[in-house]
Amino acid sequence: MTTKAIACGRTAWRSLHYFAKRKKCQPIVYRCFWCSIRQSQKTEERIGDGRITHFGFETISEAQKEKKVGAVFSSVASSYDTMNDLMSLGIHRIWKDHFVRSLNPGSTSGKGWNILDVAGGTGDIAFRMLDHATQVNGDHSTKVTIADINPDMLAEGKKRALASKYADTGRLHFVLGNAESMPSMPSDSVDLYTVAFGIRNFTNKDAALREAFRVLRPGGVFACLEFSHVNSTLFNAVYKRWSFGAIPLIGQLVAGDRDSYQYLVESIERFPAQEEFRAMIGDAGFLVPGLGYENLSGGIASIHRGIKPL
Amino acid sequence: MPRRQKDLVLLQSIFRPTSSSCSRQSSSREFSVLSRPPPNYPGHVPLTFIERSALAVGSAVTSLLNPRRADMIAALGEATAQPFFITKLRNRMLASPTGRRILRDRPRITSKTMSLEHLRKLPENSVGRTYAAWLDREGVSPDTRDWVRYIDNEEEAYVMQRYRECHDFYHALTGLPIFVEGEIGLKAFEFANTGLPMTALSLVAIVKLKPQERQRMFNTYLPWAFSNGLGSVDLINIYWEEELETDVNDLRARLGIEPPPDLRETRQKLREAQKRASKDKTT
Numbered sequence: 001m002t003t004k005a006i007a008c009g010r011t012a013w014r015s016l017h018y019f020a021k022r023k024k025c026q027p028i029v030y031r032c033f034w035c036s037i038r039q040s041q042k043t044e045e046r047i048g049d050g051r052i053t054h055f056g057f058e059t060i061s062e063a064q065k066e067k068k069v070g071a072v073f074s075s076v077a078s079s080y081d082t083m084n085d086l087m088s089l090g091i092h093r094i095w096k097d098h099f100v101r102s103l104n105p106g107s108t109s110g111k112g113w114n115i116l117d118v119a120g121g122t123g124d125i126a127f128r129m130l131d132h133a134t135q136v137n138g139d140h141s142t143k144v145t146i147a148d149i150n151p152d153m154l155a156e157g158k159k160r161a162l163a164s165k166y167a168d169t170g171r172l173h174f175v176l177g178n179a180e181s182m183p184s185m186p187s188d189s190v191d192l193y194t195v196a197f198g199i200r201n202f203t204n205k206d207a208a209l210r211e212a213f214r215v216l217r218p219g220g221v222f223a224c225l226e227f228s229h230v231n232s233t234l235f236n237a238v239y240k241r242w243s244f245g246a247i248p249l250i251g252q253l254v255a256g257d258r259d260s261y262q263y264l265v266e267s268i269e270r271f272p273a274q275e276e277f278r279a280m281i282g283d284a285g286f287l288v289p290g291l292g293y294e295n296l297s298g299g300i301a302s303i304h305r306g307i308k309p310l
Numbered sequence: 311m312p313r314r315q316k317d318l319v320l321l322q323s324i325f326r327p328t329s330s331s332c333s334r335q336s337s338s339r340e341f342s343v344l345s346r347p348p349p350n351y352p353g354h355v356p357l358t359f360i361e362r363s364a365l366a367v368g369s370a371v372t373s374l375l376n377p378r379r380a381d382m383i384a385a386l387g388e389a390t391a392q393p394f395f396i397t398k399l400r401n402r403m404l405a406s407p408t409g410r411r412i413l414r415d416r417p418r419i420t421s422k423t424m425s426l427e428h429l430r431k432l433p434e435n436s437v438g439r440t441y442a443a444w445l446d447r448e449g450v451s452p453d454t455r456d457w458v459r460y461i462d463n464e465e466e467a468y469v470m471q472r473y474r475e476c477h478d479f480y481h482a483l484t485g486l487p488i489f490v491e492g493e494i495g496l497k498a499f500e501f502a503n504t505g506l507p508m509t510a511l512s513l514v515a516i517v518k519l520k521p522q523e524r525q526r527m528f529n530t531y532l533p534w535a536f537s538n539g540l541g542s543v544d545l546i547n548i549y550w551e552e553e554l555e556t557d558v559n560d561l562r563a564r565l566g567i568e569p570p571p572d573l574r575e576t577r578q579k580l581r582e583a584q585k586r587a588s589k590d591k592t593t
Contacts, residue, residue: 240344241342241343241344244343244344245343245358245360245361246364249361249365249368252365252381252385253365253368253369253372253382256379256381256382258355258459
């Protein structure tokens, strides 16, 4: 734990020495509520029949969203972990550990699992899955496929895979792809589909959920770890001020990029609340037993689960 | 549109800011990070007092740890210039006829507006040729400057942007190179001339210099910077675009600036002397 803390501190120190990228000026984005409403109404008229979606608090056409999200993640790829540590004060590691432990990947007998981790570019969840399957369940045949739409994040993941103990084992595969449509993944082939802190960036979450339904085998599990809505009003007030005040500032100081982190906190704000997202998972065809979600840290993050019916 | 709806729209436009009035200056009323006022110019991010202080402290620490983070030095400048110093600088521009013309024309210095090929062809010893030669010697381009984002008044934001873009001209005028020692010398000169707090804060970087460099700084460059910076006219008021063909020595005389000893040459001579000394020791 201490060596991890030292390593984390060292990367933070090192990242302060990275030469900052020069950022181009963004177009006008109205951040006050009424102005953003008025601007989104104007944008709707301009775009006309083209489908629109949101990019943080901006309203843009769907075609543009993929490109803009891509630019955000290409920009944050190299300092992704440092930023996660600074933004969540290291708690994201606990969330991810709990997420993997609660799914308990790996079988103690027979065939290993086929896990698909979507938007898992840097491999945080994938490595944890493999470690858990190997060390806790003694399962050496479980394999994980990491799919990501962003080549820079995937490259970062491949770099880490080469440095890990799974480098030549054939248990880790990388696929460049869009979660909304993955023709290279056969239907009914995946035992566990996970997406951690990725789905809020998808242009069309329903399409991604339907695609998840397609690739999972009957009885397979869909699990999603994502930022969600805090239940306590008082805590929410503090949390929102931290998000909108401190996080873009930390992004600017550490990564030299205020705009990507402004986008990140706005996209968290726009993501549907727990009940609404649970309903979306149900609509895609999944069976959602019980409450369907588990709040972490008072609702800052939430694990949603669903099972493809037999 | 039915009459009732027209009335509602009219009422809305009175009680809430319309998009046209959004482009007016944001009121200085208190706001929180959750409800920022609309931006005053493209890229503007209105910051609360706490955010601005945190940005000032954070960017000061970051730029001290890594002086190559030009964006942090820029952010420090913007966070500390308000409300008093940048207004003073703008007022000094308004007090001068050339300054007023600059504020009206709003010229920008980029690689498009300052064609380096054209500058290289200018007569020897002209300001433009010296500037191009300095850019080539140091290997930098006029496009490396960040846009101003944290200054609320639109005109003051332009003044800050102009100051930032003219920085390379000050390098060319004084001949100071881009490594940390030269930059500190130039920042001291700019402090004496413009009074921006960031320039004074940058002098803290003197603690990071080697003892010999620090000695040079205190003996030669700081005294030079303060006497020349205070003695010369406001450099912010120079219309550089019109001075490109002026002879650089004429301009220096007009402004009241003497160039300091060439820092690159001094350091090179010292390095060669050291090499010779160590060679003599070994033989």
